[in-house]
Amino acid sequence: MRIVAQELGWSVGERPILAGASLSVRPGALTTVLGPNGTGKTTLVHLLAGLRTPTTGQVTYDEQRLDGIAHRERARRVAVVEQQPSTGLELTVDQVVALGRIPHRRSLRGLGRGDEQACAEAMARTGTEHLAGRAWSTLSGGERQRVQLARALAQQPEVLFLDEPTNHLDLRQQLRFMETVRSLAITTVAVLHDLDLAVAHGDDAVLLSRGEVVAAGAVGDVVTVEQVREVFGVETEISEHDGRHRLRWQRVTEDR
Numbered sequence: 001m002r003i004v005a006q007e008l009g010w011s012v013g014e015r016p017i018l019a020g021a022s023l024s025v026r027p028g029a030l031t032t033v034l035g036p037n038g039t040g041k042t043t044l045v046h047l048l049a050g051l052r053t054p055t056t057g058q059v060t061y062d063e064q065r066l067d068g069i070a071h072r073e074r075a076r077r078v079a080v081v082e083q084q085p086s087t088g089l090e091l092t093v094d095q096v097v098a099l100g101r102i103p104h105r106r107s108l109r110g111l112g113r114g115d116e117q118a119c120a121e122a123m124a125r126t127g128t129e130h131l132a133g134r135a136w137s138t139l140s141g142g143e144r145q146r147v148q149l150a151r152a153l154a155q156q157p158e159v160l161f162l163d164e165p166t167n168h169l170d171l172r173q174q175l176r177f178m179e180t181v182r183s184l185a186i187t188t189v190a191v192l193h194d195l196d197l198a199v200a201h202g203d204d205a206v207l208l209s210r211g212e213v214v215a216a217g218a219v220g221d222v223v224t225v226e227q228v229r230e231v232f233g234v235e236t237e238i239s240e241h242d243g244r245h246r247l248r249w250q251r252v253t254e255d256r
């Protein structure tokens with residue numbers, strides 16, 4: 001599904017948080033949203049996912065206006081994994097994963113066979129089967145993140161939004177997570193702080209600075225030595241192997 005934002009903006013009172021964001025998210029691609037703290041990454045993702053109403057501009061999914069898509073249909077098509085997911089309820093892991101099936105279910109009675117299969121597949125993909133009977137509240141941060149991805153995959157969405165999905169994961173789990181996400185044939189938009197992960201695993205990138213999109217397109221064209229210096233104030237070297245980029249080293253620039 002192609003997502004297009006045109007002149008998207010969001011303000012708090014008079015204060016613009018995001019302004020004039022125009023971009024296109026390619027169907028099936030992994031698009032990362034990058035930028036320093038407080039530059040509007042979460043805001044952009046919330047607007048693209050329909051969780052916030054834009055102050056200006058609009059979002060379309062396959063040329064259909066997002067604000068014209070019924071809430072129940074959106075709930076089926078769009079999955080969001082937030083930064084600090086909390087259910088607020090005392091649920092077991094398999095119950096949390098089953099929450100992903102709610103938009104598809106016709107009644108609140110038990111899970112149908114299709115629901116159970118979707119949950120089982122999602123847990124297998126995310127390596128969370130062994131946690132099935134555990135109480136959600138007892139999980140570690142990294143386990144919670146993987147279970148939240150399982151919930152989102154159980155939903156079988158057309159588009160997946162992830163907000164800093166790797167921040168609690170160890171190195172191996174970060175790579176597994178990115179590989180899992182890359183293997184999905186789902187349009188995925190992920191806020192990432194780790195530029196290394198973004199350039200190694202992402203297809204496209206959107207770079208934000210002070211509430212504006214400063215670059216968008218193929219990740220190799222967006223994450224350049226010049227852009228990283230300009231936007232993050234960091235000197236870096238970027239190398240390329242087999243079509244994948246890698247940040248070689250990083251140092252804070254002295255002129256900030």
Ligand SMILES: Nc1ncnc2c1ncn2[C@@H]1O[C@H](COP(=O)(O)OP(=O)(O)OP(=O)(O)O)[C@@H](O)[C@H]1O
Nearest residue numbers: 012017035036037038039040041042043044191208
């Ligand atoms: N509801 C709100 N009311 C007031 N200010 C807000 C609100 N939501 C976000 N902001 C402000 O908007 C700016 C952008 O926030 P946002 O969470 O989108 O940034 P971000 O790039 O995701 O940041 P981080 O990397 O720190 O997670 C921040 O200065 C934040 O404090």
